[in-house]
Amino acid sequence: MKLGRKDLIFIAIVVAFFTFLFWGTGKELGPFVPEDATHREFYQALAQKEKRKDLEKGCPECHQWEFLPKNHPPKEQCMFCHLPPES
Ligand code: HEC
Ligand code: HEC
Incomplete structure (x- = not known):
């Protein structure tokens, strides 16, 4: 099969898409959470299959939006x- 113009454009789009995707994920991740008692509690609960959504409600108690x-x-x-310190 010969590669036509359309195929090349298609490949370029796919490559661009994945570059964008991986670039994005790397940048989005925030700093690691400190390894202290407060934070460890949350991640231990997470490991024990607590719902992430419920646990996260506890974060803003100390980290209010206004102060981020x-x-x-x-x-x-x-x-x-x-993410937790060194998962
Ligand atoms: C989409 C990903 C994402 C989500 C969701 C997210 N964060 Fe962040 N967070 C980041 C990134 C990226 C940074 C680094 C920002 C910077 O330094 O400019 C950051 C930084 C922080 C910091 C450090 C602030 C500082 O002064 O250096 C705290 C604390 C924090 N986030 C808490 C939270 C809390 C609490 C929540 C939930 C309410 C939350 N984050 C949700 C990505 C995220
Ligand atoms: C009881 C209060 C408290 C709760 C609840 C809490 N934090 Fe924190 N967090 C702190 C304090 C105090 C610090 C800064 C101390 C340090 O760096 O060790 C901190 C630091 C952080 C940092 C590091 C910020 C930086 O500049 O590197 C992140 C990220 C973070 N917290 C995320 C979270 C997330 C996510 C949750 C919920 C799962 C959470 N915290 C729950 C008190 C809390």
């Missing part, structure tokens, strides 16, 4: 991006 940096991604699933 201005460029912080506007999403509430904290534990999606903020």
Whole structure:
């Protein structure tokens, strides 16, 4: 099969798409959560199959939205991006 113009364009789009995807995931992840008693509790509960959504409700108790940096991604699933120290 000969590669036509359309095939090349298609491949370029696919490559661009995946570059974008992986680039994005790397950037989105926030700093690691400190290894202290407060935070460890959350991630141990997560390991014991607690619902992530319920656990995350506890984060803003100390980390209110107003005090996060201005460029912080506007999403509430904290534990999606903020991973435990050395998983
Ligand atoms: C009881 C209060 C409290 C709760 C609840 C809490 N944190 Fe924290 N968190 C802190 C304090 C205090 C610090 C800063 C101390 C340190 O760096 O060790 C901190 C630091 C952090 C940092 C590091 C910030 C940086 O600049 O590197 C992240 C990320 C974080 N917390 C995420 C979370 C997430 C996600 C949750 C919910 C699962 C959570 N925290 C729940 C008090 C809390
Ligand atoms: C989409 C991914 C994402 C989600 C969801 C997310 N964060 Fe972040 N967070 C980041 C990134 C990226 C940074 C680093 C931002 C920067 O330094 O400019 C960050 C930084 C932080 C910091 C450090 C702030 C500082 O002063 O250095 C804290 C604390 C934090 N996030 C807490 C939370 C909490 C609490 C939630 C849930 C309410 C949350 N994050 C949800 C990506 C995320």
